[in-house]
Amino acid sequence: xxxxxxxxxxxxxxxxxxxxxxxxxxxxxxxxxxxxxxxxxxxxxxxxxxxxxxxxxxxxxxxxxxxxxxxxxxxxxxxxxxxxxxxxxxxxxxxxxxxxxxxxxxxxxxxxxxxxxxxxxxxxxxxxxxxxxxxxxxxxxxxxxxxxxxxxxxxxxxxxxxxxxxxxxxxxxxxxxxxxxxxxxxxxxxxxxxxxxxxxxxxxxxxxxxxxxxxxxxxxxxxxxxxxxxxxxxxxxxxxxxxxxxxxxxxxxxxxxxxxxx
Numbered sequence: 001x002x003x004x005x006x007x008x009x010x011x012x013x014x015x016x017x018x019x020x021x022x023x024x025x026x027x028x029x030x031x032x033x034x035x036x037x038x039x040x041x042x043x044x045x046x047x048x049x050x051x052x053x054x055x056x057x058x059x060x061x062x063x064x065x066x067x068x069x070x071x072x073x074x075x076x077x078x079x080x081x082x083x084x085x086x087x088x089x090x091x092x093x094x095x096x097x098x099x100x101x102x103x104x105x106x107x108x109x110x111x112x113x114x115x116x117x118x119x120x121x122x123x124x125x126x127x128x129x130x131x132x133x134x135x136x137x138x139x140x141x142x143x144x145x146x147x148x149x150x151x152x153x154x155x156x157x158x159x160x161x162x163x164x165x166x167x168x169x170x171x172x173x174x175x176x177x178x179x180x181x182x183x184x185x186x187x188x189x190x191x192x193x194x195x196x197x198x199x200x201x202x203x204x205x206x207x208x209x210x211x212x213x214x215x216x217x218x219x220x221x222x223x224x225x226x227x228x229x230x231x232x233x234x235x236x237x238x239x240x241x242x243x244x245x246x247x248x249x250x251x252x253x254x255x256x257x258x259x260x261x262x
Contacts, residue, residue: 004155007145008037016040017113018106020098020138021070023059026117026149028163029156030142031066041068042111046098048075049187050171054195062163073101077173078184088128088178094171095132103136114138121149167204175209189242196238200231204254212245220253 011017011034019034021027021043034041045059063070075098077083082093099114106114116133118140123130133140142152156164173182175190186209193207193214202222208215216235218226225231226249239247 003145003147003151004033007033007141007147010141010144011037011039014039014113014115014139016111017115018042018044018102018109018111020102020114020116021045021059021063022117023055023062023163024117024169025156025163025166026119026142026152028062028161029152029159030115030117031063031068032156032159032161033141035066035068040111042071042106042109043068044071044073044102044105046073046075048077049184050077050094050173050182052169052172052191052194055169071105073105075101078182083173084182086173086176086178086180086182088126090128090173090178092128092132094173095129096135099132099136099138102138115141118143119147119149119152175207177208177210180209180211189244193239193242193244197235200235202226206254207239208250212243214239214244214247215250216247217250217254223249223251223253 007030016039017034019027019031019041021031022045031041031043043063045056045063047056060070060072077094077097080093080097083090102114106112114136116138118127118130118133119142123143130140132138147155153164172187172190176182176186190207190209194205197205197207197216197218202218202225204219204222206217208217216226226235236247
């Protein structure tokens with residue numbers, strides 16, 4: 001628990017902080033650490049068409065259980081052409097505006113810092129959002145305290161957090177290859193497709209939208225279940241009703257291919 005002790009020291013030095021809270025593994029663990037540090041805390045959750053509704057509902061419930069002040073803000077990424085055109089800097093465009101808003105809220109409510117749940121693993125990947133955080137002086141205490149994703153899961157389990165083994169769930173915009181325009185209808189289609197697959201027991205799932213083609217990613221140990229005749233037929237029939245012409249399976253499994261591949 002040495003890293004947790006370090007994290008609490010980092011947080012206590014802030015005295016107060018506004019957390020960009022999604023309800024995921026990282027931000028929930030950080031929220032718990034903020035509670036343990038006893039600093040003045042405000043959790044802010046953004047909600048829009050790019051947010052999976054189930055994640056939003058979990059975020060609301062979790063903060064309520066923690067008894068921490070919570071603010072929900074409505075964002076409108078689809079009104080921004082730089083976001084909709086879905087270039088490789090799309091995440092920067094989103095986070096730049098979001099962190100600007102959070103900084104304004106923190107200033108108006110008297111919070112000394114704005115923080116997010118980025119961890120060390122995020123620094124090893126292509127994450128334009130980190131540049132947006134740097135631009136707006138948003139701190140990442142989990143990085144400062146040396147937490148990897150695995151560290152966070154292990155510490156979350158130790159603290160009894162239900163999110164310790166929750167699958168990662170980035171925004172729905174990540175389901176589209178760069179250069180493919182993002183619309184309200186296609187975001188909804190992806191969300192409905194993933195919700196249906198989760199109802200069949202595929203908890204770790206991505207439906208990559210390539211126009212008329214849905215490319216499914218599931219964990220390797222679930223591939224055999226997905227291609228079973230009845231399951232395959234059920235999935236194909238349902239996704240075709242959602243508007244997909246072709247439904248394909250990524251044989252490499254979940255998380256191997258980059259989003260930007262076409």
